[in-house]
Amino acid sequence: MNLPWGPGGEFARREAAMSISGLLWQLLAIVLALALAPLLTGWVNQCRAWLQNRSAPPLLQPYYMLHKLFLKDVVLAHGASPLFRFAPFAVFGCMLLACAIIPTLSTDLPLAPTADTIALVGVLGLARIFISLAAMDVGTSFGTLGGRREMLIGFLAEPALLMVIFTTALISQSTSVATIVETLAHRDFIIYPSLAFAGIAFTFVSFAENARVPVDNPATHLELTMIHEAMILEYSGRHLALIEWAASLKLYAYSCLGLALFFPWGIAAGSSVLGLLMAIPVLLVKLVIGGFLLAGIETINAKVRIFRAPEFLGTAFLLAVLGLLVRLMLETRV
Amino acid sequence: MSATMPISAQLINLFASVILLLAFAMLAQRRVLTLINLFALQGLALCLATLVAAVSTGQTHLYYSAGLTLVLKVLLLPWILHRLVRKLNVKSEVEALINIPATMLVGIVLVMVAFNVALPISELSQTITRGTLGIALAVVLLAFLMMITRQKAITQVVGFLSMENGLFLAATSATYGMPMVVELGIALDVLVGVIILGVFFFQIRDQFDSLDIRHMENLKDN
Numbered sequence: 306m307n308l309p310w311g312p313g314g315e316f317a318r319r320e321a322a323m324s325i326s327g328l329l330w331q332l333l334a335i336v337l338a339l340a341l342a343p344l345l346t347g348w349v350n351q352c353r354a355w356l357q358n359r360s361a362p363p364l365l366q367p368y369y370m371l372h373k374l375f376l377k378d379v380v381l382a383h384g385a386s387p388l389f390r391f392a393p394f395a396v397f398g399c400m401l402l403a404c405a406i407i408p409t410l411s412t413d414l415p416l417a418p419t420a421d422t423i424a425l426v427g428v429l430g431l432a433r434i435f436i437s438l439a440a441m442d443v444g445t446s447f448g449t450l451g452g453r454r455e456m457l458i459g460f461l462a463e464p465a466l467l468m469v470i471f472t473t474a475l476i477s478q479s480t481s482v483a484t485i486v487e488t489l490a491h492r493d494f495i496i497y498p499s500l501a502f503a504g505i506a507f508t509f510v511s512f513a514e515n516a517r518v519p520v521d522n523p524a525t526h527l528e529l530t531m532i533h534e535a536m537i538l539e540y541s542g543r544h545l546a547l548i549e550w551a552a553s554l555k556l557y558a559y560s561c562l563g564l565a566l567f568f569p570w571g572i573a574a575g576s577s578v579l580g581l582l583m584a585i586p587v588l589l590v591k592l593v594i595g596g597f598l599l600a601g602i603e604t605i606n607a608k609v610r611i612f613r614a615p616e617f618l619g620t621a622f623l624l625a626v627l628g629l630l631v632r633l634m635l636e637t638r639v
Numbered sequence: 640m641s642a643t644m645p646i647s648a649q650l651i652n653l654f655a656s657v658i659l660l661l662a663f664a665m666l667a668q669r670r671v672l673t674l675i676n677l678f679a680l681q682g683l684a685l686c687l688a689t690l691v692a693a694v695s696t697g698q699t700h701l702y703y704s705a706g707l708t709l710v711l712k713v714l715l716l717p718w719i720l721h722r723l724v725r726k727l728n729v730k731s732e733v734e735a736l737i738n739i740p741a742t743m744l745v746g747i748v749l750v751m752v753a754f755n756v757a758l759p760i761s762e763l764s765q766t767i768t769r770g771t772l773g774i775a776l777a778v779v780l781l782a783f784l785m786m787i788t789r790q791k792a793i794t795q796v797v798g799f800l801s802m803e804n805g806l807f808l809a810a811t812s813a814t815y816g817m818p819m820v821v822e823l824g825i826a827l828d829v830l831v832g833v834i835i836l837g838v839f840f841f842q843i844r845d846q847f848d849s850l851d852i853r854h855m856e857n858l859k860d861n
Contacts, residue, residue, distance in 0.1 A: 367779060423705060487718075495644070495649060496646075496649040496650065496652070496653050498652055498653045498656035498657075499656075501653070501656065502656065502660065615740065616740050619740040619743060619744075620743065622669065622735050623663065623743050623744075623746075624660075624663075625660065627660070627663070627745055627747070627750065630747075630750055630751065630754060631659070631774075633754070634754045634758075634770065634773050634774070635652045635655075635656070635770045635771070635774075
């Protein structure tokens with residue numbers, strides 16, 4: 306496997322090809338992520354409400370929520386350390402970086418050399434560590450409980466995510482996200498059974514990571530079951546707004562990564578204006594369908610007990626390893 | 640590289656992977672009825688894989704064995720098993736001897752062993768389906784594992800049938816299937832076996848008031 310960061314490797318190549326238009330498109334991708342992420346959350350919530358026969362909140366509800374929270378004053382707990390105040394910004398920054406690295410519109414991203422897929426998993430892990438530490442910082446029992454549970458889920462989800470990424474990296478012979486997606490998007494039509502395994506495993510992982518129903522319920526305020534909500538109970542005002550926004554960005558990042566790895570059609574290769582303009586509606590359609598499916602899966606599943614979550618994520622890990630093995634067994638030889 | 644692989648071989652590989660996936664799903668399944676449905680699905684994937692092999696190679700007897708698989712393993716055997724479960728009034732939860740995640744990890748190791756063992760064998764074969772030999776071996780081993788780790792008689796029978804699926808896939812992938820006479824003989828054996836075991840279930844339950852095979856280990860005490 307060629308090391309992407311070596312001399313003459315793809316990172317060096319990319320750096321040489323970096324241009325003003327590339328920077329502009331990268332900026333557009335980031336702005337689009339910031340703007341679309343709450344919309345995606347709103348869409349998923351709306352679909353969930355429809356499927357559960359409830360009257361749905363407006364599509365723009367997350368924006369109203371963010372607006373309201375940004376206007377409110379911050380109330381800090383007495384024991385809060387500087388870490389508590391710093392964590393929302395760190396989490397938001399990590400998620401924004403993740404959204405910038407994942408190819409949403411084009412694979413020609415000037416920021417792509419900053420982190421390959423393994424580092425991307427690390428960035429997501431860093432955000433998790435900050436939010437868990439902040440949850441434990443104030444010293445309430447709920448925060449500590451939520452932080453511990455988050456770390457439990459995280460340490461089980463991370464290897465599964467890495468295995469999924471290794472499977473795709475084996476196919477494209479590179480660990481750079483942009484190169485993986487480029488290889489997958491512009492190949493001849495080949496059925497990869499390993500990608501099917503990896504895709505199912507990735508779905509499992511993203512449900513667990515985004516506090517979705519089989520593992521956690523984003524709408525719950527029941528003490529004994531909540532994970533993500535338990536960690537952010539002490540936050541208020543703009544801190545809470547940033548964390549909510551970061552949660553939306555995380556969902557957006559996972560959705561885009563899944564779409565880019567397993568349904569990569571429509572992502573532009575270069576920075577031609579026409580290809581990029583085509584990529585935007587394609588992305589929107591894919592997100593709309595993906596969000597609806599997400600809400601559907603959430604509706605037909607029941608939340609599992611917290612001690613069943615390791616089994617759920619163990620299955621994800623197993624599927625990812627199977628994908629890797631099937632890749633080595635079936636697809637590397639004629 | 641895989642780029643030169645014909646589309647039929649890709650499809651067979653896909654179905655073989657689905658069979659492997661279903662073998663794992665059966666290993667992880669706690670409910671008897673879902674287990675039987677998964678077994679029927681596995682039969683369907685096997686049937687489709689055989690059908691693709693038949694179309695791409697033009698071997699007529701593979702059509703027959705695909706049809707046989709469809710009738711026997713997708714329709715008849717699941718129907719018989721469903722009837723048995725209904726009549727025996729089996730409780731939905733299956734008791735496993737080892738907990739499920741540990742079983743799955745053992746399963747992964749078995750898959751690795753099977754793939755490594757099958758690699759040199761499949762090099763010798765000339766069929767387009769030879770890549771699936773490792774998967775077939777893995778399915779057989781996983782079915783063995785399921786028979787070992789489950790306590791209820793009915794899940795052991797499903798494991799036995801799943802093992803037969805794996806053997807069938809192995810035969811198809813290595814040599815394009817066994818001679819027709821052998822295949823018919825095996826099919827009949829499996830069918831008769833399940834019917835006889837069905838009668839056994841009733842006997843076991845009458846004797847011990849349970850389908851748990853632990854009761855059969857101590858002969859003298861009762």
